[in-house]
Amino acid sequence: MPHALPQPRTIAHAERLSGRLRVPGDKSISHRALMLSALAVGESRVEGLLEGEDVLATAAAMRAMGAEIMRDEECIWRIHGVGVGGLLQPTGALDMGNSGTSTRLLMGLVASHPITATFTGDASLSGRPMGRVIEPLSRMGADITASPGGRLPLMLRGLCPAVPIEYTLPVASAQVKSAVLLAGLNTPGITRVIEPVPTRDHSERMLAGFGAELTVEPGPIGRVISIRGEAELKPQQIVVPGDPSSAAFWMVAGSVVPGSDIVIENVGLNPTRTGLLTALRMMGADITEQDARIVGGEPVADLRVRHAALSAIEVPPDLAPSMIDEYPVLFVSAAFASGRTVARGAHELRVKESDRIAAMRATLEANGVACIEHEDGLSIEGTGGDPIPGGGVVASKLDHRIAMSSVIAGLHAARPVTIDDVAPVATSYPSFFDQLEGLSA
Template sequence: MTSHNDQPSPMTFTAAPALSGSVAVPGDKSISHRSLMLSALAVGESRVEGLLEGEDVLATAAALRAMGAKITKVSAADGGGGRAMGADIRRDDDGIWHIHGVGVGGLLQPQEALDMGNSGTSTRLLMGLVASHGITATFVGDASLSKRPMARVTEPLSRVGASFTTSPGDRLPLTMTGACPAVPLDYTLPVASAQVKSAILLAGLNTPGITRVVEPIPTRDHSERMLKGFGADLEVEVQADGTRIITLKGEAELKPQNIVVPGDPSSAAFPMVAALLVPGSQVTIANVGLNATRAGLIDLLREMGGSIEIINAREVGGEPVGDLVVTASALNGVEPDPARAPSMIDEYPVAFVAAAFAHGRSIFRGLDELRVKESDRIATMATGLRAIGVTVEELEDGIIIEGSGGQPLPGGGPIATRLDHRIAMSFAVAGLVSRDGVTIDDMRPVATSFPTFTALLQTLGAIA
């Protein structure tokens, strides 16, 4: 695995010749987090292939270790050995992780603070797990994560009986004490958030009775798919207006599974947009997850005129998967329906780059959620796009971008990424279609989700 410090900082990406070749992106981050958590709560051994070994997912693994999971990384150097304590999680040389779970309700009191690094997903989902266990845990994170609000999770989890001591603004560091037995929750999501939904469902696993989540706007459904795969008694009812009602019977006994993690569509977004923008390019991105709750960017780019063909469509481990053949295309400005936001919430930064290169104006609205990501992604992208020569108007809930009509962007920098991996990668893509290159102030955060990002672009012919 590429470490956090393997990327030069700052780093300049310059105009690229036509990109070509076939690549695979790292495993899906959302599915990787959930596969570790649910495997650690199953009784018996689960196997996970294709796990994303980025820093965010490894933060989840470290936290599970601190709560009784044994995590060993098997290598030829240690002869396949490793330490054992509680649930056994180890990785073979072939990249398959083996997890021996402790069972629902089996998490132990951590002896030290749980360091979540930059991972909001790790924090919020693990808080859900702790909420229905009789343990106390302190969550800490890096400067970026410590600015992100946690009230959207602490509020519903307080209703199940968990108690919290938070930093000002309901932020990290925070200490929580779970309730055992917890109180089953009937909750309607006030905002579209797969993390909040998942935290409540995870709390419900060790709660007697029925936990019910009403989701007015559908979000990514990896938790529901995987919970059912592990044997949880979970049902999803879709009403005529699209509202989803998810019910989970508590005190579950999870059965071990063999999981194959598809390529992360949020990571595939970067080589996909790069291939569309760099003239003469054709790139195949293999084994990409195509879950409908995550495929909004593909739909958007096609509406803009992008040539994206899905081949070898199949289902792997309950998730739709396919290979994407992406051919350089002239793009047009677009004004997408704000209702699409949950299906591509992490892909908007690189979508803004595509819009900056398009013919005409693009207007993006309904993106309030981007204000509370790893950075304020609306403000950070607006500032960076202006710095490389793009005409931008920032809105309270979105952004207006005037496209270059397919002409190379001037370039410039250094771009302040605010410790945000997706901002860094988006401006790296912009550098490939610039006259003077784009300099990014810090590429190290990319290791949280896409450790091989720069090497992958170079494999396709990019210059960095």
């Protein structure tokens, strides 16, 4: 699933942003909804699915392993599952495009099925290490042959029956946790994951919703998540809330562009995903929740964002797991705050679609923002609300979040900001530029 030719784009200063918008469905929930529906017996229906390239890669992989997946004219996805243990041998390689979530979670699914799958991806994904997933899945009996450095392409030969394990996460990673739990679905006995630092819990919520026997209990060093294998999943009707990682760009844009007043509808506010909201409020952002409600077991609200003067903070490192994908745009907000913001505790950014710490330092410096790079984050000198100098050219590094964060920076820059390639934005947010145009009109 290679990207199209590079699509450069230049972003000019915005006078103000106003209006209402609805962000795409949550990417994490969309991936999991497709996977678990494909393992249920019967037809599941999913509304609000994110139809970006990453999620479509998951859909294609589940089809290749036997699930029937269809989208109707009303954008409702219908999935006829094969049952836990029923995945079929794919006839070709599974192309994951740019999606690390698809790759790591599907490796977990395949690990406890008697099939062999080859995982491939684009240049960006092929540079990302998979060792942290390979290690626990190998302990469960999967035979994995990866490219040098534990990278794609890799071949995974599943074991059935696999071996249940108790695994303590060495780093906070919802993807590794989910991969082990998904492998445990078809493993006799009880598979346990011990999580010293809480990460997003969409997998636990959704597995329980589909009928898996799953418990979450406190332990001496963290949460203990246990799943009983050889499960029978029941089909579900799922409504996917708006992705807080996509809403993050508008939270920052509305906060830093003078005169702005926008409402972001239907945003998922799972407590394991609200770190950026907490950090922005600490900085003085004016973000209020309206019509708070529960949708499909997930807390949801509309967010009203109005321009506010931001002040620099030291971002609490314990917020990192709940906003790891939002650090790039948090760095942008810091560029407009009064004083020096220190945002650390985010080692994980080094192994995302790009090295997001280095990429955002280069982005900010190219546009006149002074910053210091740390191993686990950045220190950034803000403008006190004035426009940043701008005028730079940004290398997006095939990373959708670097591209979109750079766009937000350009909205309050003295000179236009140019991004070398915004094509990767389609992996998670196909309507991003259309919605930006609507807010700017």
